[in-house]
Amino acid sequence: MEKLEKHQEGLKRQREAVKYRLKKLAARQSEITKKSSAIKESIVRKYQEIQAVLDEDLRMTLSHLEMEERAVVSTLDGLMERNCSMIQDIEQDLARLTVALDQTLTPSDSFFSYAEQQDMQTEDRVMDLLSTTDPSSVNLDEAKAEQILSLTSNMLLLIRSQTPIMKKLIKSYSSDVCLDPETAHPKLIISHQGDSATYTNTWQQLPDLPGRFDTTLNVISLQAFSFGRHYWEMDVTGKTYWELGITYPTIPRKGTTEDCWLGRGGDSWCVEFFDGEYTAWHGGVPRQLTFTKRFCRVGVMCSLPAGLVTFLEADKMAPLFSFCAGTFSDCLHLALCPGHDHNGTNANPIVICSALSPTSDL
Structure with missing residues (x-):
């Protein structure tokens, strides 16, 4: 008792x-x-x-x-x-x-x-x-x-x-970034400058590194960000499927687990465009967005002081969706998935606008 x-x-x-x-x-x-x-x-x-x-x-x-x-x-x-x-x-x-x-x-x-x-x-x-x-x-x-x-x-x-004031302000947060080819799925071709990712139907013979995605068509940035505010723009012109987001370096890279997909686990946040619809993802929870226009440029901004991840239509800086993480528990990487080519309808690459060369100092 x-x-x-x-x-x-x-x-x-x-x-x-x-x-x-x-x-x-x-x-x-x-x-x-x-x-x-x-x-x-x-x-x-x-x-x-x-x-x-x-x-x-x-x-x-x-x-x-x-x-x-x-x-x-x-x-x-x-x-x-x-x-x-x-x-x-x-x-x-x-x-x-x-x-x-x-x-x-x-x-x-x-x-x-x-x-x-x-x-x-x-x-x-x-x-x-x-x-x-x-x-x-x-x-x-x-x-x-x-x-x-x-x-x-x-x-x-x-x-x-x-x-627009917001466009001028957000542009001031632009940060240099390039994609890390050592994280890219073997069916993704990363440009020499690290500014684009293109799907290829051919499995490239690449080293099976611990950080490489082997199932999901993902690639993350070489740079990690742990303070401040950062903004990037991606050109998705002509694409019918893509995923753009932010991730912790701890996102699972191997196997078929759902957490390997952007936004499906607690380690990443993303907006997905598929079949004419936009969906925001985090923690495996989908949030359907009301936009129907196919955007050419999409912006991603993260504010580490506020714990915010915001997605925008870049031409007018119109907000698409914003996540609040409270406090980020780790550094952040830009992450993207260009998707399969879907019989040629989604063959265009995702291009990072004003990307930094992989050989530049970090």
Whole structure:
């Protein structure tokens, strides 16, 4: 009975320890959620402030242009009014002349002299009016407008150079990496530069090294990463099947065990594309993704400080899936599987963009 009671007390202590840990985990979850929300709110405010600055600058710029437009249009209105007034004066002269002609059967010399004098005066007024109301004499300041357009174009180029922000940021994490041919399955051809893996139907006569995959069509990077943030892009253009991911060096390499496949065990994380569908894998658990577009470039980023592995569509840096490992227990290697050629439909290689030569210093 005493032993049973001690065992009971021990179980109670263990239960309390687990309960306390559960409480701490829940608190941490709440803390992470609040912190993430605060970060997102701060970023939204910054974008709103940027938008407000741009809106105010646009308002001021347009107000200047509209004020100048009103001044020019007002000047043209005045000139048009003078021309209209002149037309009215001429019309009145014509009307008076018509009446005079109707009333005078035989015009006198004095009449002709007066008419000629009036005609000369009207011609002088018209010539003066035409010279002072030349449309080409009224202009907008087009040179200044071109300068404004040039400045706004430069601002657009600057903004585009900084956006998308995530693309610029993630690209800054790019790390040199090359594939380790001594880990490659014998049916994979690894380029001399270590930047691509291609399936061949011929079993190559290669040394059966301890680190070589002998069943799954895998290969991992020569470099291992134990700190910092790292990003790589893979070109999968024209492929119908591939697997890309991150793995610990402890991933099983031999035999037919499921753990040898990327993402099927606890040692690796991957996204798989097969038969038009994307699936994220870790610990043997599949997570179906909703994307249907066949991507040409896929990015893989790992953040060791945060314990995150993130997969992205590389052209726009659109996120595909993110795993949280908490804390990585070992260094990490880039891993990939180009798959069988499937009767020529999947013959293209997987190419690592901007890969490092295997002979380079690590």
